[in-house]
Amino acid sequence: MSNGITTLPPTLKANLLIGRWIDFSSNGVVTLRPGKVEIGQGIVSAIAQIAVEELDIRYERVRTLRVDTTISPNEGSTSGSRSVQEGGESMRQVCAEVRALFLQAAASKLGLDIDSLQIIDGRFQTADGSVGVTYWELAQTVDLQVQANGHARPKSVSTFHTVGRSLPRLDILAKVTGGAFIQDIELPGMLHARVVRPPSFKAWLLELDDAPIRQMPGVCDVVRRGSFLGVIALREEQAINAMEALAKACVWKEQPTLPTPEAVHSYLCAQKSEDELLCDISTPLIESESLELQATFTRPYLAHASIGPSCALAWSKGTQLEIWSHSQSIYALRDEIAKLLDRSPDTVVIRHAEGSGCYGHNGADDAAFDAALLALAAPGRPVRVQWMRDDEFAWEPLGPAMVVKLNAKVTREGRVASWHEEIWGNRHIGRAGRFPGPGLLAAWHFEPDTPVPLPADMPLSMGGGSQRNAVPYYDFAVKHVVNHAIQAMPIRVSALRALGAYINVFAIEMFMDEMAIAAGVDPIAFRLRHLSDARAIGVIQTVARMANWQPSEQGNGSQGRGFAFARYKNIGNYAAVIAEVSIDHAVRVTRIYAAVDCGCIVNPDGVLNQIQGGLIQATSWALKEQVKHDTTRITSRDWEDYPILTFSEVPELKIELINQPQEESLGVGEGVTGPIAAAIGNAVFNAMGIRVRDLPLTPERLMTAMND
Amino acid sequence: MTQQLSFRVNGEIQDISAPANTPLLYVLRNDLQLKAAKFGCGLGQCGACSVLMDGRRTLSCETPLWACEGKSITTLEGLGTADHLNVLQKAFIFEQAAQCGYCVPGILISAQALIDQNPKPSEAEICAALDANLCRCGTHVRFVRAVLRATGQLTETAPV
Numbered sequence: 058m059s060n061g062i063t064t065l066p067p068t069l070k071a072n073l074l075i076g077r078w079i080d081f082s083s084n085g086v087v088t089l090r091p092g093k094v095e096i097g098q099g100i101v102s103a104i105a106q107i108a109v110e111e112l113d114i115r116y117e118r119v120r121t122l123r124v125d126t127t128i129s130p131n132e133g134s135t136s137g138s139r140s141v142q143e144g145g146e147s148m149r150q151v152c153a154e155v156r157a158l159f160l161q162a163a164a165s166k167l168g169l170d171i172d173s174l175q176i177i178d179g180r181f182q183t184a185d186g187s188v189g190v191t192y193w194e195l196a197q198t199v200d201l202q203v204q205a206n207g208h209a210r211p212k213s214v215s216t217f218h219t220v221g222r223s224l225p226r227l228d229i230l231a232k233v234t235g236g237a238f239i240q241d242i243e244l245p246g247m248l249h250a251r252v253v254r255p256p257s258f259k260a261w262l263l264e265l266d267d268a269p270i271r272q273m274p275g276v277c278d279v280v281r282r283g284s285f286l287g288v289i290a291l292r293e294e295q296a297i298n299a300m301e302a303l304a305k306a307c308v309w310k311e312q313p314t315l316p317t318p319e320a321v322h323s324y325l326c327a328q329k330s331e332d333e334l335l336c337d338i339s340t341p342l343i344e345s346e347s348l349e350l351q352a353t354f355t356r357p358y359l360a361h362a363s364i365g366p367s368c369a370l371a372w373s374k375g376t377q378l379e380i381w382s383h384s385q386s387i388y389a390l391r392d393e394i395a396k397l398l399d400r401s402p403d404t405v406v407i408r409h410a411e412g413s414g415c416y417g418h419n420g421a422d423d424a425a426f427d428a429a430l431l432a433l434a435a436p437g438r439p440v441r442v443q444w445m446r447d448d449e450f451a452w453e454p455l456g457p458a459m460v461v462k463l464n465a466k467v468t469r470e471g472r473v474a475s476w477h478e479e480i481w482g483n484r485h486i487g488r489a490g491r492f493p494g495p496g497l498l499a500a501w502h503f504e505p506d507t508p509v510p511l512p513a514d515m516p517l518s519m520g521g522g523s524q525r526n527a528v529p530y531y532d533f534a535v536k537h538v539v540n541h542a543i544q545a546m547p548i549r550v551s552a553l554r555a556l557g558a559y560i561n562v563f564a565i566e567m568f569m570d571e572m573a574i575a576a577g578v579d580p581i582a583f584r585l586r587h588l589s590d591a592r593a594i595g596v597i598q599t600v601a602r603m604a605n606w607q608p609s610e611q612g613n614g615s616q617g618r619g620f621a622f623a624r625y626k627n628i629g630n631y632a633a634v635i636a637e638v639s640i641d642h643a644v645r646v647t648r649i650y651a652a653v654d655c656g657c658i659v660n661p662d663g664v665l666n667q668i669q670g671g672l673i674q675a676t677s678w679a680l681k682e683q684v685k686h687d688t689t690r691i692t693s694r695d696w697e698d699y700p701i702l703t704f705s706e707v708p709e710l711k712i713e714l715i716n717q718p719q720e721e722s723l724g725v726g727e728g729v730t731g732p733i734a735a736a737i738g739n740a741v742f743n744a745m746g747i748r749v750r751d752l753p754l755t756p757e758r759l760m761t762a763m764n765d
Numbered sequence: 766m767t768q769q770l771s772f773r774v775n776g777e778i779q780d781i782s783a784p785a786n787t788p789l790l791y792v793l794r795n796d797l798q799l800k801a802a803k804f805g806c807g808l809g810q811c812g813a814c815s816v817l818m819d820g821r822r823t824l825s826c827e828t829p830l831w832a833c834e835g836k837s838i839t840t841l842e843g844l845g846t847a848d849h850l851n852v853l854q855k856a857f858i859f860e861q862a863a864q865c866g867y868c869v870p871g872i873l874i875s876a877q878a879l880i881d882q883n884p885k886p887s888e889a890e891i892c893a894a895l896d897a898n899l900c901r902c903g904t905h906v907r908f909v910r911a912v913l914r915a916t917g918q919l920t921e922t923a924p925v
Binding site: 096097098099223225226228229230231232233234235236237238240241243249274292293294297362363364365366411412413414416443445446662663666667669670671672673674677695696697701702703704705707709710 | 766783784787788791794795798799800801803804805806807808810811813841842845846847850854857858861862863864865866867868869870873889891892893895896898899900901902903904905906907908909
């Protein structure tokens with residue numbers, strides 16, 4: 058706020074026309090067009106809830122439309138736990154302005170003072186309700202084709218009646234009764250397609266005789282462009298049969314371009330890198346006697362591993378190409394597809410439809426381009442492409458493997474005197490539309506040796522990527538952190554939930570534990586003496602109370618507890634967790650306590666759902682998950698090779714939310730993922746006295762660490 | 766190759782003409798437009814395609830059509846609809862037991878198969894029965910609570 062004018066949120070500034078966000082054309086219904094997409098996080102419902110608050114209508118009156126490039130504002134990607142901050146704040150301001158416009162119109166229509174009117178479920182009325190007029194009655198007279206200008210101010214927190222309540226999500230009924238997903242869309246006369254991907258990252262299709270496959274039942278066409286290969290059939294199982302036959306008929310040239318699995322981390326550290334100094338604070342303490350510790354932490358390549366493999370539909374209609382996609386970046390996808398097909402973006406329409414949970418950049422965008430290519434080969438007919446399970450495991454962009462090396466000194470009095478940290482790995486954001494080179498998978502297969510763009514990171518001030526949470530949130534006198542962003546990409550990588558924060562927090566919080574123990578200080582007390590942020594201290598004290606944490610408590614050889622803390626991105630939500638583990642041959646997490654402060658809570662149950670999901674998914678990463686490969690191919694291509702946590706393995710969860718109604722709402726889905734991994738690692742040490750610094754914490758890793 | 770087969774789906778007799786080795790999943794989804802059973806892996810590993818066959822949980826992605834002859838198949842659509850939710854669906858909504866929701870139809874089917882056999886399953890029995898269904902979002906604790914609620918074993922009126 059300045060001069061009574063509200064500063065417009067960035068995604069509203071980029072889409073000023075109010076009528077792009079909302080309309081009242083359907084009687085009794087408010088139609089919202091958020092630019093953020095539902096990816097299972099309940100965001101569309103949270104945005105609806107914010108709109109309800111500002112407009113003073115019942116929740117049941119809201120209808121939300123899916124993002125569509127012909128009608129929706131362009132709010133960029135739905136990612137990085139920024140959706141409530143960006144999409145929610147923009148919708149809040151839009152609705153505040155809409156409310157002000159209607160209030161003025163109502164006052165003038167009724168011949169009454171604005172101050173004499175209140176809004177009850179969309180009706181502007183006098184205190185006794187005897188005189189009034191609704192949004193819908195006024196809709197003809199209020200022009201929403203105007204630009205947001207910041208003259209209206211959203212409600213103050215003290216008057217909230219809807220935000221802060223656990224309203225039910227709008228999308229759940231459809232999900233418990235059947236078909237709610239892109240995979241379930243049926244278009245008239247729809248054909249079914251499959252793609253046949255190369256067996257490895259750099260493989261090239263040398264020979265293919267597709268004549269027998271073209272004769273198979275139902276096959277309409279085999280589409281080939283370089284090493285991009287797809288098949289279109291009348292029925293789905295016919296497309297699958299033809300895909301299998303094609304895969305057998307292909308002769309590929311493959312190259313062993315991958316490091317051996319054992320050497321991945323030394324490979325990363327040996328690559329040419331772009332080096333970036335992330336933090337260089339040097340205010341030396343008066344030199345006192347100190348202990349020096351060093352350690353190396355690693356994470357493997359991780360899969361998003363959506364339960365439903367990627368899917369898309371496309372329909373070439375004259376000059377227009379319509380595509381349905383579960384992409385998180387609808388507009389960027391449109392522009393990239395237009396670029397790759399050498400056509401104007403005006404001729405490409407993308408409509409969002411929900412996919413299976415993605416947790417980052419999975420195969421969604423690539424499947425959309427596959428569908429586009431295949432639909433262009435079948436003009437006039439809609440074409441549905443469904444990736445198979447192994448397409449997703451082998452070709453989705455993976456969460457990058459990384460290495461973190463730490464070296465620090467801790468004084469005898471238990472203060473960190475210096476902290477030196479280096480991280481290695483790929484940058485994390487490979488989403489289409491950010492690079493001049495082709496950003497979608499199929500385009501890399503048109504010509505041999507097409508260079509694949511290296512991913513990028515956001516600047517640290519915007520949350521970073523590989524370097525996310527690399528700088529410890531603690532007050533250290535000497536803090537020196539360097540990122541080595543490697544310039545090779547042996548395995549395709551891109552954004553996976555929390556990006557680098559998962560390993561960076563794991564490393565920092567494991568190492569803080571090591572230092573605390575080396576200095577003979579309780580791990581929680583040790584953190585607290587290096588923190589000055591009251592909200593950080595708040596979540597830590599809360600979780601310690603919840604778990605009845607005892608100073609320097611000891612495990613018993615097979616059971617133990619560990620603590621960890623992080624402020625996500627160092628600018629987002631605060632999370633402190635305590636994990637309880639029980640170890641026989643494998644680590645089992647039996648209970649997790651978590652305290653989270655994500656500012657002003659829009660929907661407590663929605664926040665809880667996201668935290669539960671983050672804790673369980675990251676427990677699965679930490680205990681079980683790593684992509685397998687040899688020197689040529691990804692070899693983990695099904696759920697047996699890439700197991701995830703099952704129901705019987707899921708820990709009991711105890712979560713407390715610290716609501717801060719006066720603070721900005723902060724995203725919540727990703728913040729606990731780093732802390733829970735570290736808390737498990739610390740609990741293993743607490744139980745058994747061994748440090749396992751390489752993720753995941755498998756039985757083999759435990760054995761190796763015990764033997765060291 | 767194409768054969769005529771006849772079996773019941775959600776109580777109605779369906780005559781299907783398709784190759785006998787066609788996986789049931791595609792017939793349900795494409796011929797009968799019953800979209801609740803999902804393609805997840807096609808390998809019988811994830812449970813997203815679960816249906817009931819003569820009351821037993823069955824993976825439709827690896828059940829060939831010939832194995833359905835004369836059988837009675839129930840999909841999620843046969844358990845309840847938006848207008849007539851069954852007790853499990855109501856409990857799932859009450860507990861807001863979904864994130865992305867892709868695995869939910871398969872979970873509901875497995876839960877139904879469980880409570881048909883065991884009307885008051887313990888938490889451990891619920892987990893064991895659902896172990897063959899994968900969930901990636903981490904909604905497990907809500908699914909378990911929803912099954913407990915559907916079987917009258919939770920008394921609080923507010924979720925969580």
